[in-house]
Amino acid sequence: MRLLAVDDDALILDLLKTTLLANGYDKVVTAGDAKQAAAIISGATEPFDAFLLDIMMPEVTGIELARWIRKIPQYQAAPILMITSMSEKTFIDSAFKAGASDYITKPFDPVEVVTRVRLAERQYQSSRQVRDSSLQIKALTAQLEDHYRAALSEPVVLEDVDGLIEYMALQNYLLQLSRGDFFATSVLAMRIVDVGNIYTRCSASLFRDILADVAECALSALAQTECIMAYAGNGAFAGVIAFPEQHDFDEIELMINLMIERLDLTDDKQQPIEVRVAVGKPIPVGITKSGRDAVAKMQRAVEDLNWNQPKPGRRQGRAATARSLFSRAFSMSF
Amino acid sequence: MNVMQHSDIIARKIAEIRPRFLAELSVRLDRFDVLRDQIDTVADPGPLLDELMQGAHRNSGLAATLGFHELGQLSHRAELAIRDHRATARPRPTSDLLDLIDDLLGEMALILQD
Numbered sequence: 001m002r003l004l005a006v007d008d009d010a011l012i013l014d015l016l017k018t019t020l021l022a023n024g025y026d027k028v029v030t031a032g033d034a035k036q037a038a039a040i041i042s043g044a045t046e047p048f049d050a051f052l053l054d055i056m057m058p059e060v061t062g063i064e065l066a067r068w069i070r071k072i073p074q075y076q077a078a079p080i081l082m083i084t085s086m087s088e089k090t091f092i093d094s095a096f097k098a099g100a101s102d103y104i105t106k107p108f109d110p111v112e113v114v115t116r117v118r119l120a121e122r123q124y125q126s127s128r129q130v131r132d133s134s135l136q137i138k139a140l141t142a143q144l145e146d147h148y149r150a151a152l153s154e155p156v157v158l159e160d161v162d163g164l165i166e167y168m169a170l171q172n173y174l175l176q177l178s179r180g181d182f183f184a185t186s187v188l189a190m191r192i193v194d195v196g197n198i199y200t201r202c203s204a205s206l207f208r209d210i211l212a213d214v215a216e217c218a219l220s221a222l223a224q225t226e227c228i229m230a231y232a233g234n235g236a237f238a239g240v241i242a243f244p245e246q247h248d249f250d251e252i253e254l255m256i257n258l259m260i261e262r263l264d265l266t267d268d269k270q271q272p273i274e275v276r277v278a279v280g281k282p283i284p285v286g287i288t289k290s291g292r293d294a295v296a297k298m299q300r301a302v303e304d305l306n307w308n309q310p311k312p313g314r315r316q317g318r319a320a321t322a323r324s325l326f327s328r329a330f331s332m333s334f
Numbered sequence: 335m336n337v338m339q340h341s342d343i344i345a346r347k348i349a350e351i352r353p354r355f356l357a358e359l360s361v362r363l364d365r366f367d368v369l370r371d372q373i374d375t376v377a378d379p380g381p382l383l384d385e386l387m388q389g390a391h392r393n394s395g396l397a398a399t400l401g402f403h404e405l406g407q408l409s410h411r412a413e414l415a416i417r418d419h420r421a422t423a424r425p426r427p428t429s430d431l432l433d434l435i436d437d438l439l440g441e442m443a444l445i446l447q448d
Contacts, residue, residue, distance in 0.1 A: 009392060009395055009396070011351050011354055011355055011358070011396055012395055012396055014347070014351060015344075015347055015348065015351055015396070015399070018343060018344060018347040019344055019347075021343075022339075022340045022343040022344055023340055056391055058388075085391060085394045085395055085410060085413075106394060106395045106396075106398075106399075107394065107395070107396065107397065107398030107399045107406050108395060108396055108398075108399040109399065110344045110399075
């Protein structure tokens with residue numbers, strides 16, 4: 001354990017060092033004032049594990065030094081023991097507020113010093129174990145993420161998105177509809193353009209977050225419709241919608257893309273990532289023999305969407321209309 | 335290294351430090367005598383009291399550890415009393431405070447005499 005002891009009394013430092021050395025602490029560095037201590041800390045090639053600081057020192061006090069040490073990221077959890085003959089509460093309170101972990105009172109009792117340093121050592125070791133465990137957990141999480149990274153085609157469940165249901169549930173919903181319901185029902189598909197590129201650039205969790213963001217934007221834009229939506233895999237969303245003729249889906253597409261644009265999405269390296277959605281035309285279910293036919297129609301709608309081709313000219317030409325709609329719907333200004 | 339060896343090492347160090355402490359105490363006593371004399375004559379004894387407080391603080395850090403318990407206690411009391419006095423607006427020290435400082439000087443002299 002590497003210790004830095006700071007006191008303006010050379011005799012105390014001498015006794016302190018001897019006491020610590022006699023008890024197995026052979027890496028004790030000493031400083032006669034706060035400025036010297038700061039220089040030693042700044043220039044240390046091997047970091048210190050704990051600090052012993054006298055409170056009453058000329059110019060810069062031990063309390064100010066403790067505060068300065070705590071601002072150094074690697075010493076945020078390092079034990080800082082204050083050495084003080086001031087048993088008054090105000091000094092001790094200030095020391096703890098500045099980041100002290102414990103204090104040793106003068107007159108200097110070698111047994112007490114060693115006891116306190118041992119306690120600090122235990123505290124240091126347990127905090128290091130927590131830090132090491134946390135690093136191990138991070139590494140394991142990364143491994144798990146790689147291991148369980150869903151295939152792009154998998155219709156993963158986006159649990160945090162209100163109003164989005166599972167793809168299987170959407171298919172079941174269609175299977176449950178009566179023939180009469182099919183007349184007024186259409187299936188709808190939308191897909192993230194160039195989703196393969198986004199999937200490659202993002203971690204599994206970030207990719208899920210992007211899917212969730214897109215789903216939320218789509219659900220917001222479709223809020224005025226009676227649409228039930230699910231994630232179908234491959235960056236595609238499927239929906240079942242009643243009376244689609246009452247809505248302009250080109251405008252809905254623009255609204256979704258404007259909302260996504262405002263999210264300023266980035267990849268894992270914080271580089272901007274372009275996420276855009278293409279919305280297909282609603283396909284009426286019409287006359288079908290069974291719900292299975294309706295499900296097949298929805299799957300075709302998802303598969304048939306012209307995935308990677310943006311619609312040239314539409315975006316800019318209708319942006320003003322979409323912005324106006326968007327502002328009206330969400331009371332936002334551009 | 336067992337507990338006895340630890341104690342021996344520390345006891346040897348204390349024995350080594352003791353004469354150094356006494357040497358410093360002697361210098362400090364000379365300075366304290368000067369300061370004490372000036373307190374009665376200067377218009378603002380504040381800076382003199384501050385210096386006495388710092389010296390008392392130095393005494394109290396090690397005195398008891400080196401076996402000078404009475405000196406340690408007196409120094410600590412004097413340090414606190416001067417700090418309390420300096421926190422007030424009163425320019426001149428009270429007679430109680432001056433008595434305490436005199437007691438401290440007396441104890442320092444006694445130790446050095448021995």
